[in-house]
Amino acid sequence: MKDEVRTIVEKIGGVVEEVKKSEIYVRIPQQTVRTAARLLYDSEAYFKTCVGVDEREVNGFYTIYHIFGLDSQGVDIVLKVLVPEEDPQTSSIVSEVPAADWCELEIQDLLGIKFGGRLTKRLVLPEDWPDGVYPLRKEFRYDEKPSRVIREELHEEAGIPVGPYHPALHEPEYFELYVEGEKVVDVAYRGFHVHRGIEKLAESPRFTYKQVPFLAERICGICGFVHSTCYIMAVEKAADIETPERAEFIRSIVLEVERLHSHLLWIGVAAHLLGYDAGFMHAWRIREHVMVLAEYLTGSRKTYGINVIGGVRKDLNVDKIDKTMKTIAQVREEFKKLADALLSIPQIKSRAVGTGVLTKSEARALSVVGPVARASGLYRDVRKDYPYLAYGRVSFRVPLYTEGDNLARLLVRVEEVFESIEIVKQLVDLLPGGSVVVEEYDIPPGRKAVAAIEAPRGEDVHFVITGLGRPYRWRVRAPTYQNIPALRAMLRGTPLADAPLTIASIDPCFSCTDRVLVVDIETGRKSFIKLVRGG
Amino acid sequence: MSIAKILEIALKTGRVTRKYPYEPPLLTSEFRGAVRIDPSKCWGCGACVKICPPNALALRNSGKEATLEYFVGRCIFCGMCAEVCPAKAIEVTKEFELSSTSLENLKSRVIHRLTRCSSCGSLVWTEAELKSVVKSSPIAEEYAVLCPKCRKSKFARAASIRIGVGSE
Amino acid sequence: MLHSIAIAILQLALAPVYDGVERKVRAAIHTRIGPPVLQTWYDLIKLFSKEVVIPVGGGWYTLVTVLEMLTLVTASILLVHVSTVGLAQATIFEAVIFIVLTGIATTLAIMRAVSQNNVFSVLGGFREFSLVLSAEPFLAVSLLLLVSGVEAAASRAIAALILLIAAYVVSGRVPYDIAEAEPELASGVNIELAGPLLGVATVSAVLKKFISATLTVLVFVLLGGLSGLTSLTAVALLTPLTWITHTVVSTLLGRSRVDLAVRFLYTTLFILSSMLLVSYGLGV
Numbered sequence A: 001m002k003d004e005v006r007t008i009v010e011k012i013g014g015v016v017e018e019v020k021k022s023e024i025y026v027r028i029p030q031q032t033v034r035t036a037a038r039l040l041y042d043s044e045a046y047f048k049t050c051v052g053v054d055e056r057e058v059n060g061f062y063t064i065y066h067i068f069g070l071d072s073q074g075v076d077i078v079l080k081v082l083v084p085e086e087d088p089q090t091s092s093i094v095s096e097v098p099a100a101d102w103c104e105l106e107i108q109d110l111l112g113i114k115f116g117g118r119l120t121k122r123l124v125l126p127e128d129w130p131d132g133v134y135p136l137r138k139e140f141r142y143d144e145k146p147s148r149v150i151r152e153e154l155h156e157e158a159g160i161p162v163g164p165y166h167p168a169l170h171e172p173e174y175f176e177l178y179v180e181g182e183k184v185v186d187v188a189y190r191g192f193h194v195h196r197g198i199e200k201l202a203e204s205p206r207f208t209y210k211q212v213p214f215l216a217e218r219i220c221g222i223c224g225f226v227h228s229t230c231y232i233m234a235v236e237k238a239a240d241i242e243t244p245e246r247a248e249f250i251r252s253i254v255l256e257v258e259r260l261h262s263h264l265l266w267i268g269v270a271a272h273l274l275g276y277d278a279g280f281m282h283a284w285r286i287r288e289h290v291m292v293l294a295e296y297l298t299g300s301r302k303t304y305g306i307n308v309i310g311g312v313r314k315d316l317n318v319d320k321i322d323k324t325m326k327t328i329a330q331v332r333e334e335f336k337k338l339a340d341a342l343l344s345i346p347q348i349k350s351r352a353v354g355t356g357v358l359t360k361s362e363a364r365a366l367s368v369v370g371p372v373a374r375a376s377g378l379y380r381d382v383r384k385d386y387p388y389l390a391y392g393r394v395s396f397r398v399p400l401y402t403e404g405d406n407l408a409r410l411l412v413r414v415e416e417v418f419e420s421i422e423i424v425k426q427l428v429d430l431l432p433g434g435s436v437v438v439e440e441y442d443i444p445p446g447r448k449a450v451a452a453i454e455a456p457r458g459e460d461v462h463f464v465i466t467g468l469g470r471p472y473r474w475r476v477r478a479p480t481y482q483n484i485p486a487l488r489a490m491l492r493g494t495p496l497a498d499a500p501l502t503i504a505s506i507d508p509c510f511s512c513t514d515r516v517l518v519v520d521i522e523t524g525r526k527s528f529i530k531l532v533r534g535g
Numbered sequence B: 001m002s003i004a005k006i007l008e009i010a011l012k013t014g015r016v017t018r019k020y021p022y023e024p025p026l027l028t029s030e031f032r033g034a035v036r037i038d039p040s041k042c043w044g045c046g047a048c049v050k051i052c053p054p055n056a057l058a059l060r061n062s063g064k065e066a067t068l069e070y071f072v073g074r075c076i077f078c079g080m081c082a083e084v085c086p087a088k089a090i091e092v093t094k095e096f097e098l099s100s101t102s103l104e105n106l107k108s109r110v111i112h113r114l115t116r117c118s119s120c121g122s123l124v125w126t127e128a129e130l131k132s133v134v135k136s137s138p139i140a141e142e143y144a145v146l147c148p149k150c151r152k153s154k155f156a157r158a159a160s161i162r163i164g165v166g167s168e
Numbered sequence C: 001m002l003h004s005i006a007i008a009i010l011q012l013a014l015a016p017v018y019d020g021v022e023r024k025v026r027a028a029i030h031t032r033i034g035p036p037v038l039q040t041w042y043d044l045i046k047l048f049s050k051e052v053v054i055p056v057g058g059g060w061y062t063l064v065t066v067l068e069m070l071t072l073v074t075a076s077i078l079l080v081h082v083s084t085v086g087l088a089q090a091t092i093f094e095a096v097i098f099i100v101l102t103g104i105a106t107t108l109a110i111m112r113a114v115s116q117n118n119v120f121s122v123l124g125g126f127r128e129f130s131l132v133l134s135a136e137p138f139l140a141v142s143l144l145l146l147v148s149g150v151e152a153a154a155s156r157a158i159a160a161l162i163l164l165i166a167a168y169v170v171s172g173r174v175p176y177d178i179a180e181a182e183p184e185l186a187s188g189v190n191i192e193l194a195g196p197l198l199g200v201a202t203v204s205a206v207l208k209k210f211i212s213a214t215l216t217v218l219v220f221v222l223l224g225g226l227s228g229l230t231s232l233t234a235v236a237l238l239t240p241l242t243w244i245t246h247t248v249v250s251t252l253l254g255r256s257r258v259d260l261a262v263r264f265l266y267t268t269l270f271i272l273s274s275m276l277l278v279s280y281g282l283g284v
């Protein structure tokens, strides 16, 4: 433990249960969790997520893990709080750490633990789910289907509906925009229409350690490789499996290839939202080179399927390296021209400047991640802060802007395309020899690990507790989960015409986030007057 | 004027639309499509069923026959089954134009006859597996046609006779 | 007049083809193949062969939509008629009728949009209204001035410029397609339309582009001093060309926002109009 970290840990108090290279587990009593959280937040720690685990058969308690990331030290501090079975409640940390809002409500819905000292509402489960049935408790079978409860409609819809199937967003989600004239004054969000319960599935007898990567890869249709890698990294960390260096390099290369395709996709969509369809078509045309490269490297354009515990299934050879270098050189050249053209379109500048602003302090309070954070002046990038896989071996720049508007987020992504290309180049140059997979390994039960990866949309966090033959608990926190709450701040005061762009500017991935369900409707909100009313 | 640059780019690039299906699709040499199971090689061991993440493969036992069913509608083209198959019976093809108007067309089956234990008559497993086991390991056929339980007792009896201890 | 109508029918039948060419050209700039040239015709045939869907609001709504199209058809025929003689020979009366017709058409369009029980449609209607206010008055003034036969070169040039800009706005292309902006308003003013009624609205949209292109050509014909048969030939040849030019311009730009668009148009057209006033007053 570094001295700085030790001082912080000592200040928190509690029992240090486990110290690993990049994780420190501290068990603290329920009464002090709030002060501990405050202390960590004041020590520049970001909030990553919280996890509720039914560990009754292990230690007789429900356990809550609050994961804090000390970015400056590259260390995660995990606060562990035990909640007794007979009195499942604990105190909330939302007042100190606003970013903990969603995950606490998620735990409440799925595990049935009440959080004192905060506003609570049903969040995760659909409205017709019966009360008192908690799917993440171990006694709940993964294929159980509780009977529906018909409830009265809780609210009436008002305002400008954007969703659930909005042409601009192509994913099921629902925003309700309250407008004055053409200015958005407030926002209600409701998502999670496509909750798939995969965390439960992965710990069910239906799955094994070896199969989960394929499930994880399907969390997201755009950056699935991030999820399979992150899951595998967590398992490998927990079980101390040494992956061959060459495999780590290949994973890093594929991760950057995935980022290229993801950013190019997003830039195209942003152009389309701004009515510049030529930008859309050309961005996707360039992206096609990346897709073909991905297929050549992995066997599939998307959901690459090459990740296994202990390494990767496909090695690189001379031809593949050659094709990689050629493709990224071509993408670089073509994208340079397109980016110049795109940024010279007057409407793009005038509509992206000053719209959807997220200030640095708001960004900090919500612990936002990825390009959203970097566009609001937070220097955060998992690749730099917690160098994983081969990222410690390459040098690259982290684009940083302070304006926090849609243009800043656009520019961050444009620059990251070039940085990714540089990273791939360096990785290919440094590619070590050797095998790409270890076949023999052993995953003892009861081990824990946090893994994080810089996905195209920001930090992706996976937390694993190992079990017998499969994870005992696997928690996924996708980047969008952390960024959606910031939309409310971003959309207020934005012209309605720029709302779709603003929503899209966090590069939302609703299906990643939708492993759980969120409703954000406060009864008080209805007092807002619908200023634009049809008919 | 840099906004007009896009015209220059378009002119240089030409047309990228492919007239698929009138033109062949662009597939790289690494592309993984649907899998094909060679019935003459498959033993019906079930290793592929165990690894298949989305349950696209299933092994059903009717008492007389064991059926390995591949439902391409669930397949995610990961190729894990081909990797684990001990008989090398699974081939990853480049087929991806799989849509069909009938569900049956999306299923393919390998049917195995089951053998029974020559001593007690309980199920052993597929004939194909039996044959390949006999072929690949030094096990006498008289043992191979027995179920594990009978095999054990027969072996114990034989051994005890050999070392001169009377059985029972 | 009869042969004007015959020519008008031919021209109007060609308008959807020009629209098809527009889609092809745009596709080419996007490096794509695009739909067949006759696609707009195919679309119309398909839409008109569907069952009639009357939106909530009933027959009145249908009437407004159809009336809007008919007004635009009349305005188009009038323009074609003018092109057989040349803009210089057109009477002030014809110009006024044309201005009134386009005015009625936009009023009807806005009426049908805001009368819908749909926020997207209503918002689209308001946007259309703001946009029309910031372009059509200038269009009217400059058109009247040109038809009245100003001789001074500077005045003519400025009036022509105003007309060209305003005519482009009328065409409803990017950056001024904000009334039906897909991403934010999901087709806005057209959101409640389906089947033959959407076909009617599609015809209206094509006609607006036609009027925009023809008007632009007429300005050049006037400046070139053409009349009679030469004028007619020039219009027939230049209309598709102008159409394509409009297409290329729209492909190079992004969509504006209602406040930005209005501000931009007002400042530009206002400055130009002031200049026009000064030059007209000075007689240059």
Ligand code: SF4
Binding pocket: B037, B041, B042, B043, B044, B045, B046, B047, B048, B049, B068, B084, B085, B086, B087, B088, B089, B090
């Ligand atoms: S032999 Fe191969 S194909 Fe046949 S059941 Fe076993 S693993 Fe599957």
Ligand code: SF4
Binding pocket: B035, B051, B052, B053, B054, B055, B056, B057, B074, B075, B076, B077, B078, B079, B080, B081, B082
């Ligand atoms: S390719 Fe993958 S999904 Fe398809 S049958 Fe084989 S193991 Fe199952």
